[in-house]
Amino acid sequence: MRVVTGLHGSYEVSDDVLNTGGVGTIYRTTNPRLVYKEYRSVDKAPARPALDRLVLIGREIIVGRRVRLCTTPESSINWPLDVVADTEGQARGVVLPAIPPSLLNEFGKPRGLEFLIMRRAIPPPAGLRVFVLLRMAEILAYLDTHYLVHGDVSGKNLAWAAAPQLWVYLIDCDGMVGQTSALAHGVSTPGWTDPRLTDRLVPAHDHLSDWYALALAMYRGLLLVPGNLHNKNPDGTWPAPTEIPDQLDDRIAALLHRALDHPLDGPSRPSPAEWVQVLVDVFLPNGNYDAEALHQLDRLSTDPTPPFLPPPLVPPGPVVPSGAPPRPTHPPPVTLPPAKPIVGWAGRLALEGGIFWHIGMVVLLCGCPLLTALYVAIALPQVKAVAVTVPGRKRALISCYCYVWLGFLYPALMCTLFVLLGTTSTSP
Amino acid sequence: MPESSELFTVFPIFLVVDVSASMAGGPIEAVNRSLPEMKAEMRSNPTVGEIARVALITFSDQARTVIPLCDLATAPIPELPVEGGTNFAAAFRELRAAVDNGMRSLPKGTPVYRPVAFFLSDGEHTAREDWGSALDQVRDDGWKYRPEIVAFGFGDANGEALRRIATRFAFLAKDQDPAMQVREIMQALIRSIRSTSSSFRDPNQAEGLHLEAPSEYFTPLPPMTT
Numbered sequence: 001m002r003v004v005t006g007l008h009g010s011y012e013v014s015d016d017v018l019n020t021g022g023v024g025t026i027y028r029t030t031n032p033r034l035v036y037k038e039y040r041s042v043d044k045a046p047a048r049p050a051l052d053r054l055v056l057i058g059r060e061i062i063v064g065r066r067v068r069l070c071t072t073p074e075s076s077i078n079w080p081l082d083v084v085a086d087t088e089g090q091a092r093g094v095v096l097p098a099i100p101p102s103l104l105n106e107f108g109k110p111r112g113l114e115f116l117i118m119r120r121a122i123p124p125p126a127g128l129r130v131f132v133l134l135r136m137a138e139i140l141a142y143l144d145t146h147y148l149v150h151g152d153v154s155g156k157n158l159a160w161a162a163a164p165q166l167w168v169y170l171i172d173c174d175g176m177v178g179q180t181s182a183l184a185h186g187v188s189t190p191g192w193t194d195p196r197l198t199d200r201l202v203p204a205h206d207h208l209s210d211w212y213a214l215a216l217a218m219y220r221g222l223l224l225v226p227g228n229l230h231n232k233n234p235d236g237t238w239p240a241p242t243e244i245p246d247q248l249d250d251r252i253a254a255l256l257h258r259a260l261d262h263p264l265d266g267p268s269r270p271s272p273a274e275w276v277q278v279l280v281d282v283f284l285p286n287g288n289y290d291a292e293a294l295h296q297l298d299r300l301s302t303d304p305t306p307p308f309l310p311p312p313l314v315p316p317g318p319v320v321p322s323g324a325p326p327r328p329t330h331p332p333p334v335t336l337p338p339a340k341p342i343v344g345w346a347g348r349l350a351l352e353g354g355i356f357w358h359i360g361m362v363v364l365l366c367g368c369p370l371l372t373a374l375y376v377a378i379a380l381p382q383v384k385a386v387a388v389t390v391p392g393r394k395r396a397l398i399s400c401y402c403y404v405w406l407g408f409l410y411p412a413l414m415c416t417l418f419v420l421l422g423t424t425s426t427s428p
Numbered sequence: 429m430p431e432s433s434e435l436f437t438v439f440p441i442f443l444v445v446d447v448s449a450s451m452a453g454g455p456i457e458a459v460n461r462s463l464p465e466m467k468a469e470m471r472s473n474p475t476v477g478e479i480a481r482v483a484l485i486t487f488s489d490q491a492r493t494v495i496p497l498c499d500l501a502t503a504p505i506p507e508l509p510v511e512g513g514t515n516f517a518a519a520f521r522e523l524r525a526a527v528d529n530g531m532r533s534l535p536k537g538t539p540v541y542r543p544v545a546f547f548l549s550d551g552e553h554t555a556r557e558d559w560g561s562a563l564d565q566v567r568d569d570g571w572k573y574r575p576e577i578v579a580f581g582f583g584d585a586n587g588e589a590l591r592r593i594a595t596r597f598a599f600l601a602k603d604q605d606p607a608m609q610v611r612e613i614m615q616a617l618i619r620s621i622r623s624t625s626s627s628f629r630d631p632n633q634a635e636g637l638h639l640e641a642p643s644e645y646f647t648p649l650p651p652m653t654t
Binding site: 105106108109114115118120121155190191225226227228229231239241242243 | 432434435436437468471472473475478479499626627
């Protein structure tokens, strides 16, 4: 046991190693909700300003606003919460939230995206896959709004759980950098590497690489195809996806083609926000999951060929493997509840207040219009922060914009009216 | 339905394990403990499981293919017993047959890397017959499935023989305890399979085969120049 001290506190670190990687080693702390990641060396550690920025954002969400893990896109990111630095100010380690046990599989490892998109892992039905992929897009969209690059979005760095709650969690986030940071090198996972990096068109993964990985996850996760697009054609070109069925919704197919047909064309890739919008339009047209759309996806992604290689030839000898493994079965799709919004009281009133919200606003508008504008200015960012899948979000946003403008315009109109009336009454 | 053109390239692995009498006790127990761990790796890491195909061949006086080339995640793992003497020639003959059968059993059109055989032995060849010609059959340049051979030795293994067998790498385990030596070799194999399968690179290319044999446990033997 030893004690490390960061900017925001001290932590008792046990000798119990949770994981070891190329960058560092992760240890338990005496707080079961926190772990300590110690970098192998100073040169393996992320740049201090970038880490400090991540800690600032992470603490604001997890500590300041007390948002519970995995309940919103921004709380579904494994933000570093503290930096442990040496005497020269260089990062030696970071304190991170521990990955919740429900996100670990039977082998004690995070249940990664691989278990959602690979046929051999017996993936869940379409409803659950769409939920996870939609949340993945929301998480990356959130990173985009902060101009952040994850840089290693892969089958292992997005954990998910179906029970006891539907959770998605982006991990390995302490290396995130700003989109404008020009990295000379970085990490990547084979099978998820941006072709632009392979062809040395970029020196390291950038935010467009995150977008590529997202599109690859969509291709493989929605359709359950092998989706290995990393073997170049004999002429040196990159292969385009060949398993996008004609029956797939045109809007999804269009995004897949834009992202994967010409993988060296980074700027053409759809942004995470576009994916969110299209997935919502296709699978949640009225705020609830569309069972027919999910059934259709289940039909498209049910491959009649077995997921594993056929059984080997029976050889001479005493021990032989049994026959072919059972094909994964797909239970009927489930209708998933939309994510529960976690917002402040002002935003919650706008989202859930219904007619009372509007009556209150009108009364306030008549009594003190500027106070209305101030109130809505508080509510508006809270409403914007909730997931787009939350019912009523769009309605609440529109009403917030209306009231904030009315709050400013109403006094101006009244003043103009008084001036006009005054002018009229004083004229001969 | 036609076979997908987006399949991952399969990495065929052939484990050739000595089960002669000298393996009795700790060493064979270590092998028997490690094989389920290898299977667990295939299940816990779907990408590795998708790419690696594993066969198990044992040899003593005779050799046999205990597990033909297959997806180890779905294969039952037998308990290996120890047997008699040590016959390298039988091992290589069986290896050649297992590679031939295994590679032909893969579905038509499956993209596949050249196979790699991991040879483990704790002793020297004790049979009367010469094993050189059987080895030559496995290393035949004209054979389209000719595997790369990585040799691991422990206990009383002969370094010169290991160097002759290996096509690329040969190692001698350092630990004094044979059971620990086998344990370290098996762990090195699991790590090598994991990192090679995860790299998506041809194991036959210069840096495609990742051998995770740390120097604190293994002495690398220089390649034999013939």
